[in-house]
Amino acid sequence: MQVIERPSAILEYSLEHRKNSKKIGLVPTMGALHEGHQSLVKTARAANDIVVVSIFVNPLQFNNKNDLEKYPRPLDHDLEVLESLGVNAVYLPGEKDMYPEEPQVTVNFGYMAEVMEGKFRPGHFNGVGVVVTKLFHHICPHSTYFGLKDLQQYLLIKRMVMDLSFPIEVLGLPIIRETSGLAMSSRNGRLSESGLKVASNIYQGLQKGKVKWETGATPKETIQAVLDLYKEIEHINVEYVELVDPDTLKNITVNNGQAVALCVAVFVEGIRLIDNLYLWQD
Ligand code: AMP
Numbered sequence: 001m002q003v004i005e006r007p008s009a010i011l012e013y014s015l016e017h018r019k020n021s022k023k024i025g026l027v028p029t030m031g032a033l034h035e036g037h038q039s040l041v042k043t044a045r046a047a048n049d050i051v052v053v054s055i056f057v058n059p060l061q062f063n064n065k066n067d068l069e070k071y072p073r074p075l076d077h078d079l080e081v082l083e084s085l086g087v088n089a090v091y092l093p094g095e096k097d098m099y100p101e102e103p104q105v106t107v108n109f110g111y112m113a114e115v116m117e118g119k120f121r122p123g124h125f126n127g128v129g130v131v132v133t134k135l136f137h138h139i140c141p142h143s144t145y146f147g148l149k150d151l152q153q154y155l156l157i158k159r160m161v162m163d164l165s166f167p168i169e170v171l172g173l174p175i176i177r178e179t180s181g182l183a184m185s186s187r188n189g190r191l192s193e194s195g196l197k198v199a200s201n202i203y204q205g206l207q208k209g210k211v212k213w214e215t216g217a218t219p220k221e222t223i224q225a226v227l228d229l230y231k232e233i234e235h236i237n238v239e240y241v242e243l244v245d246p247d248t249l250k251n252i253t254v255n256n257g258q259a260v261a262l263c264v265a266v267f268v269e270g271i272r273l274i275d276n277l278y279l280w281q282d
Contacts, residue, residue: 001082002089007098007138010052010091014140022049026141028132031055032072032186033081036176040145041085043173052139053082054091056098061127067272072189091139103130109156112249116263117152117274120239125156132157136166143169147176149183151261151276152249175275177203183275195269198235202266205229205241206277209262213279219243219252222262222279230266239265239272246278 004010014024025048027040044051055078062068075092082090107129109118118125136144146154154172161170176184181203182196191199209226217225226241243252246261259280266273 001079001087003079003092004089005092005094005097007093007134010089010093010138011140013089014050014052017050018140023143024048024050024052024139024141026135026139026144027051027053028135028144028146029053029055030057030071030186031078032074032189033078034176034184034186034188036147036149036184038081038085039176040147040173041082041087043171044143044145045086048143050088051086052089052091052141053087054093054135054139056091056093056131056135058098058127058131059095060099060103060130061124063121063123064272070190072186091135093138098131098134106130107133107160109159112152112156112159115152115244115249115251116240116242117265120265125153128153129156129160133160136168141168143171145171145173147174148172149175149185149275151246151263155247155249181207183273185273187271187273190271191269195235195271198233199268199273201229201233201236202264202268202273202275203277206262206264206275209241209243210277210279213243213255213260213262216255216257218255219260222255226262226264235268237267239267243279 025044027044029037057071106126109125113125158170161168180200182200205226208229209222212222212225223241223243230236230238242263244261246259252260261276262279263276
């Protein structure tokens with residue numbers, strides 16, 4: 001496994017493989033790798049000749065300085081994990097490699113970035129759009145793998161790739177959870193044992209919403225059922241609970257038994273956690 005730090009070096013690496021008709025899959029991450037990341041890497045490994053994983057904690061997408069500073073960076077562990085999964089190259093750019101100057105160009109995703117995460121994390125998706133565009137240019141992958149844990153991010157990247165004609169296939173893969181139901185996240189490591197127990201109720205809330213929706217409740221009733229459950233749990237502070245179209249992220253106003261996504265953001269012990277669940281009626 002090669003560890004490559006310079007944009008020019010990873011580009012040379014990729015172009016050489018492309019010249020030899022090798023298919024390149026990219027998994028962008030911010031490190032602190034868990035089984036959610038690993039499932040993306042395994043899928044990429046099975047479908048490509050060359051798998052590149054990038055690790056870059058992108059300051060441009062953090063709207064909270066404390067969150068950026070406290071973000072875990074267990075690099076040796078991450079490299080061991082990636083080696084064991086048969087990754088060909090890890091792209092590990094420094095901040096100056098990625099941003100020799102503060103970018104002046106912004107990525108405006110339109111209305112889909114104004115709801116949910118976009119509403120509560122100003123500037124976040126611009127940061128994601130800029131860094132992912134740079135990674136695409138630095139690595140020139142044929143395909144790229146994102147987790148549905150960050151549903152809005154996945155949809156926005158898909159939209160950007162379509163609207164701006166990036167010649168890249170974007171794949172979205174299912175959320176990997178702890179046995180408690182808690183969606184795996186690099187931020188979970190910052191929770192205490194009791195915080196982890198509290199956080200497992202995030203998924204309980206989503207499941208309660210699913211049952212409601214599937215038995216014909218209105219969108220409002222479905223959301224309220226989730227809020228009611230969270231209200232009973234001490235130490236969960238809700239930021240939003242939204243029921244949206246899983247492609248357009250538009251708010252759902254009626255229950256026709258259509259597929260919808262129930263999306264939540266909450267704080268536990270001051271750590272912001274997001275999760276979502278697809279719901280539909282048979
Ligand atoms: P991050 O390192 O948090 O930027 O995440 C890198 C990629 O891993 C993103 O595409 C995430 O959506 C994905 N990811 C994070 N957590 C999970 C999870 N629990 N299950 C599946 N994918 C995940």
